[in-house]
Structures are given as structure tokens and as C-alpha cells.
Amino acid sequence: MNEIPLRRAEAIRKEGYAVFDFRYLLEESLSSHGHLCPGQVLGVRMSIRGLSEIGILDPKGRDRKSIMVFVEMDRCATDAVQSVTGCSLGHRTMKFMDYGKMAATFLNLKTGRAIRVIAREESRQKAKEYFSETKGTYEAQLEAYKTMHDDELFDVMEVHVKVKPEDMPGRPLRRIRCDTCGEHVQDMREVHRDGKVLCRPCASAGYYRPAGRDIF
Numbered sequence: 001m002n003e004i005p006l007r008r009a010e011a012i013r014k015e016g017y018a019v020f021d022f023r024y025l026l027e028e029s030l031s032s033h034g035h036l037c038p039g040q041v042l043g044v045r046m047s048i049r050g051l052s053e054i055g056i057l058d059p060k061g062r063d064r065k066s067i068m069v070f071v072e073m074d075r076c077a078t079d080a081v082q083s084v085t086g087c088s089l090g091h092r093t094m095k096f097m098d099y100g101k102m103a104a105t106f107l108n109l110k111t112g113r114a115i116r117v118i119a120r121e122e123s124r125q126k127a128k129e130y131f132s133e134t135k136g137t138y139e140a141q142l143e144a145y146k147t148m149h150d151d152e153l154f155d156v157m158e159v160h161v162k163v164k165p166e167d168m169p170g171r172p173l174r175r176i177r178c179d180t181c182g183e184h185v186q187d188m189r190e191v192h193r194d195g196k197v198l199c200r201p202c203a204s205a206g207y208y209r210p211a212g213r214d215i216f
């Protein structure tokens with residue numbers, strides 16, 4: 001028999017549908033996130049839906065160069081998206097869009113197909129109703145999100161996403177020195193103003209402010 005064993009992070013195609021191993025992916029996700037929570041369940045399911053829609057069956061294997069994901073929240077679910085898709089900031093395949101929304105867009109870089117999956121606000125209430133007799137809100141959501149139908153959990157929309165060359169994985173397109181602080185900026189994140197090249201924090205307020213001491 002030449003049967004290739006299925007790596008469970010990978011989906012199988014069944015009657016035209018991608019079938020992922022939800023339980024395995026959830027286990028894998030919680031071991032990297034550190035705890036089981038409603039966000040893990042939601043993030044895993046969101047990823048499964050997104051990947052299926054864009055035709056990515058083996059995100060961490062043969063399809064790893066074909067995928068990019070845009071997450072709109074820095075919450076528990078984000079870790080689950082990273083775990084299932086294998087996309088990360090370090091690989092430049094995960095983009096963090098600071099919108100505070102429980103949503104993510106899954107982009108197939110080869111076909112250009114992009115699907116945005118949004119967790120429905122109503123699902124929070126529905127989850128409580130399903131398990132209201134026996135559990136608190138947190139436990140109710142945890143259990144309900146495992147079993148609720150996709151249509152109850154998510155709204156799904158097809159979108160267009162244009163990725164700039166300087167945002168793609170691969171070698172940096174440019175490295176340039178800031179005229180004010182002298183630090184180097186790559187990937188064309190510099191600002192040109194009045195003939196000067198500035199890094200973003202020098203051009204406008206950054207998240208940090210020098211405390212007045214350099215420590216060597």
C-alpha cells in the first residue's frame with residue numbers, strides 16, 4: 001500500500017469540500033496559546049472557514065507560500081489563526097490591522113482570492129442561550145462555538161486585497177538611514193519630508209520617547 005499518512009494539520013478533500021481536523025487543530029492551538037478559551041475555538045473555526053474558501057488545504061506544507069492573513073484583532077483568536085495557518089508576523093505572512101474587530105481576511109496569493117470572515121455579534125448571545133442552564137457565559141461560549149453552525153458564527157464576504165511589493169515576504173527592498181536619529185529603516189517605511197529622510201517616530205510621535213539616557 002502506498003497510502004500517504006494524512007498530516008492532520010492538513011485538510012482532505014471530500015466531495016468537493018475541504019475537511020480539516022478541528023479537534024487536532026484546536027489541541028495544537030491551545031498548546032501554543034497556553035489555555036483553552038472561546039477565542040481559540042473561534043479562531044480555529046474562523047481559519048478553517050477562511051482556508052476552505054480560498055482553496056488552501058495544506059497551509060503549513062505545500063501551500064505555505066500561497067497564503068497571507070490579515071487579522072483585525074490582537075486577542076486570543078489571533079494566536080489560533082497563527083497556529084492553524086502557520087502565518088506569522090516574522091514570516092510577513094500575517095498582517096495586523098488594528099481595527100479591534102473579531103475578523104480576519106484569508107488571501108490566496110496564487111489565485112488572488114480573498115475571503116473576510118467576521119464573527120457575528122449575535123453568536124455571543126446565541127451561545128449563552130444554548131448552554132444557559134448549565135454554564136456561565138465563558139463556558140457556554142467555549143462549548144457552543146465548537147458545535148454551532150458556521151452560518152450562526154460567521155459572516156463571510158469576498159474582498160479584494162492588494163498587497164504592496166514592500167509588504168511581501170522576501171528580502172527587504174530597501175534599507176535607508178534616518179537623517180534625525182541615525183537608525184536604519186527597511187521595507188520603505190521611511191518618510192520623505194523637506195528633502196530629508198525620516199523614520200516614522202522622528203516624523204511624528206512614536207510609541208516611545210527617549211528617557212534621556214543611552215545604555216550601552
Ligand SMILES: [Zn+2]
Pocket residue numbers: 033035036037039040076
Ligand atoms: Zn485565550
Ligand SMILES: [Zn+2]
Pocket residue numbers: 178179180181182183198199200201202
Ligand atoms: Zn529617526
